[in-house]
Each structure stands twice: as C-alpha cells, then as structure tokens.
Amino acid sequence: MSELPPEESSLEQPLPPDHRSGFVALVGKPNVGKSTLLNAWLGCKLAPVSPKPQTTRTRLLGILTRPEAQVIFVDTPGIHQPSTKLGEYMVATARRAVKDADVVVFLVDATEPPDGGDEEIARLLAQGPATALLALNKVDLVPAAEVPARLAAYQALGNFTVALPISALTGYNLDTLLEQLIALLPLGPRFYPEDQLSDQQERFIAGELIREQALHLLEQEVPHAIAVMVDEFRERENGMLYIAATIYTEKDSQKGIVIGRNGAMLKRIGSAARQALEAFFERRVYLELWVKVRHNWRRDERALRQFGYYLPKN
Numbered sequence: 001m002s003e004l005p006p007e008e009s010s011l012e013q014p015l016p017p018d019h020r021s022g023f024v025a026l027v028g029k030p031n032v033g034k035s036t037l038l039n040a041w042l043g044c045k046l047a048p049v050s051p052k053p054q055t056t057r058t059r060l061l062g063i064l065t066r067p068e069a070q071v072i073f074v075d076t077p078g079i080h081q082p083s084t085k086l087g088e089y090m091v092a093t094a095r096r097a098v099k100d101a102d103v104v105v106f107l108v109d110a111t112e113p114p115d116g117g118d119e120e121i122a123r124l125l126a127q128g129p130a131t132a133l134l135a136l137n138k139v140d141l142v143p144a145a146e147v148p149a150r151l152a153a154y155q156a157l158g159n160f161t162v163a164l165p166i167s168a169l170t171g172y173n174l175d176t177l178l179e180q181l182i183a184l185l186p187l188g189p190r191f192y193p194e195d196q197l198s199d200q201q202e203r204f205i206a207g208e209l210i211r212e213q214a215l216h217l218l219e220q221e222v223p224h225a226i227a228v229m230v231d232e233f234r235e236r237e238n239g240m241l242y243i244a245a246t247i248y249t250e251k252d253s254q255k256g257i258v259i260g261r262n263g264a265m266l267k268r269i270g271s272a273a274r275q276a277l278e279a280f281f282e283r284r285v286y287l288e289l290w291v292k293v294r295h296n297w298r299r300d301e302r303a304l305r306q307f308g309y310y311l312p313k314n
Contacts, residue, residue, distance in 0.1 A: 015189060021070040022102035022185035025130070027094055029117045030077075032107045033137045037168035038062045038075045041178060045280060046198060046205070060208075065194040069182045072191060074101060101130045103184050105177075108154050110138045110147065110165065122157035131184050134160040135177060140167040203233040203243075204308070206277060210245055210289070213272040214258070217265065222257050225250040227297060227307045241281055244288045248307070250296055258291050266291065 026034040039045055042062050062073040076094040098104055104125055108118060125132045136151045147165050155163050162180045166173040198205070207228040215223040232244040247269075249255045259266045270289050277285040297303035 016068060018187065019068060019070075019189065020182055020185040021072070021188040021190055023072045023074055023100060024103045024105060024181055024185075025074045025076060025097040025101035026105050026107060027076050027098055027121060027125075028107035029109070029121070032109045033168045034075055034107050037105075037107065037135070037137070037166075037174070038073050040168050040171060040174055041071075041073065042197065044197070045209075045276070061199045063192050063196055063198060065190065065192070065196075066182075069185060070190040070192065070194075071178075071182060071185065095124065098124060098128050098130065101128075102186060103181050104128070104130045104132045105135050105181065106132055106158075106160070107135050107137050110136045110142045110150050113150070114154050114157055118154065119157055126158055131161050132158065133177070133181055133184075134158075134163040136163070136165045137168055139165040140170050140172065202281070203230040205280065206230050206233060206243055207245060209276045209280060210247070210269070210273040210287075213269050213276060214247065217268055217272065218257065222249070222254050225254050225298065226258070227294070229307065236286075240284045240286055241277070242286050242288075243277065244290075246290045246292055248292055248294045248297060250294065250298065252293055255291050255293050 026038060028034055038060075039062075041064055046060070046062050060075040062075060064071040064073065074097045076097045106121060106125060108114070134151075134154055136147070136154060139147050142150065151163060151165055161184065162177070164173050164177050164180075166177055168174065192199070207230045210230075211226060211228045214226050214228070218226070227248040228245055229248065230243060230245045232242065234242050236242050247258055247266075249258055257265065258269070260268075266289055270287055273289075274285050274287045277287065294300075294303055297307065
C-alpha cells in the first residue's frame with residue numbers, strides 16, 4: 001500500500017474531461033455491514049469485520065481509483081446512543097463524515113424493520129447538504145417476496161436519490177450501486193495516487209487487524225473493552241515484517257480472559273492475527289503480543305487521545 005502524499009506521485013497523467021471524484025460516507029446503525037461493503041468495493045480486506053456491533057471505532061478512508069473516477073469511501077462507526085466517552089467519539093465521528101461528504105450511502109438491515117435509530121439517522125441526512133442513497137443490505141437473508149415492502153418502509157424515512165436492495169456479502173447489486181453513486185460525484189481530479197488504498201498508516205491497519213481477531217475469539221463485553229496499540233512496526237533484513245503490539249483491557253479480570261489458561265487464548269488471537277497480517281501485507285510476519293490493563297479507558301479522555309481517538313471539536 002502506497003503512502004506517498006499526492007504531491008510526490010505521478011498525478012499529472014491526463015484524465016478524461018468527465019472524470020469524477022469525491023467523498024462517499026457509509027453510514028448506518030452498528031452491524032449493518034458498512035465495513036463489509038467497503039471491503040467488497042475495494043476488493044481487499046481493509047476494514048475490520050465482526051458480527052459484534054461497534055466493530056468500527058473511527059473513520060477509515062478506502063480509496064477506489066478507476067479510469068473515470070476516484071471514490072474516497074469513508075467508513076464510519078455505527079450511530080447509536082453512546083454510554084461512554086468512546087461511544088461519544090464514535091457518534092461524533094460519524095456525524096462529521098456526513099457533514100463533509102459529497103454523497104452518503106445510508107446502509108440499513110433488510111432483516112429488521114426501521115426503528116428509532118434509523119429514523120434519527122434519516123433526520124441527520126435530511127439536515128446535510130450531501131446527496132443520500134439508500135442501500136437495503138443483507139437481502140440474501142430475507143425471502144425475495146418480502147424485500148419490496150421492507151425497502152419501501154425504509155424509503156419512507158426520507159428523500160433518497162437512489163434506493164437499492166443489495167448484499168455486501170454476496171455482491172448482489174454492488175456494481176449497480178457503485179455506478180449510480182459515481183454518477184452523483186462532482187467532476188474533479190484525483191486526490192490520491194492511483195495505487196493508494198487508504199490514508200491510514202500501515203501500523204494503524206495492523207492494529208485494527210489484530211483487534212478484529214480478538215473480536216472474533218472473545219465473548220460478551222470483553223471485545224468492546226479492548227484497544228490495540230502497535231508499539232513496533234519494522235521490516236527485518238530478511239524481509240520479514242516484525243510487529244509488536246499491546247492489547248489493553250479495562251479490568252484485570254478481562255486481562256485474564258484475553259490471556260487464557262496457560263496463554264491459550266492469546267496464542268489463538270496471535271495466530272489468527274498473524275495470518276490476517278500476512279494476507280494483507282503479502283509477506284511473512286513475526287507478531288508479538290502483550291496484554292495490559294488501562295482501567296476504564298473508554299471513559300477516560302486522556303486514554304482515548306493516547307489510543308488515537310480524538311474527539312471532534314464541533
């Protein structure tokens with residue numbers, strides 16, 4: 001993944017006069033499939049995915065460059081009623097993404113009818129300047145005869161330029177939705193080099209891939225109390241990537257669960273994370289993990305800043 005800033009790359013190649021570019025915010029409640037959709041469009045595993053809600057904690061850019069357009073997707077945390085400082089940060093991040101976007105894709109879950117959370121998001125979109133598209137996700141899990149009524153129920157929440165049933169998991173209607181949102185982007189040049197996948201540093205992505213495996217393997221409240229900090233990230237002389245990271249929990253009891261009996265759980269997390277890291281970075285990885293306690297870090301603004309969660313000022 002290239003991390004060169006635009007001014008140091010070859011952006012001078014001629015583009016078609018109708019080239020489009022812009023920011024597309026993916027918004028919705030927790031666990032509706034925003035990160036799965038982003039990964040599907042990018043064709044690689046960039047955003048962490050888990051069946052547990054609130055997997056995405058911060059804004060993540062995914063850059064899709066095609067000859068006719070550059071789409072800068074903004075994957076956002078699920079909008080919910082926050083109960084911690086971390087939750088407040090997540091919701092504020094999502095709201096800011098809506099404010100700054102050229103186009104918003106409002107992702108909803110076809111397996112459930114609209115509720116108060118969906119209504120709140122629809123009101124938020126109505127207040128913003130961005131064009132809104134409605135994507136009814138997970139239609140592969142719903143009988144086909146029920147899809148039109150469910151789509152109509154969500155359409156009634158607001159004024160959407162496009163409304164489509166999709167499946168981020170199977171790929172159903174994703175190309176159609178992508179073509180329609182590209183057509184709504186403003187004319188303009190590329191903002192990033194064509195080979196750049198994200199604006200995030202590789203060590204941030206490494207930390208998210210490690211956290212993703214912890215989410216998969218741990219149960220109940222423990223995954224939500226976890227933060228991952230990458231302490232060291234470097235390439236050794238033999239070409240192997242060395243990554244050292246610390247998994248933080250909020251309680252001593254959670255630390256014991258993450259480590260497991262005789263270190264068994266930490267070994268499982270490390271093994272799964274190493275495989276995910278090797279697949280992403282396309283090289284061998286040597287991964288070392290430690291576990292530490294940072295008491296009640298989700299309610300501590302100083303800890304949030306240290307872990308990279310910066311609360312927006314407005």
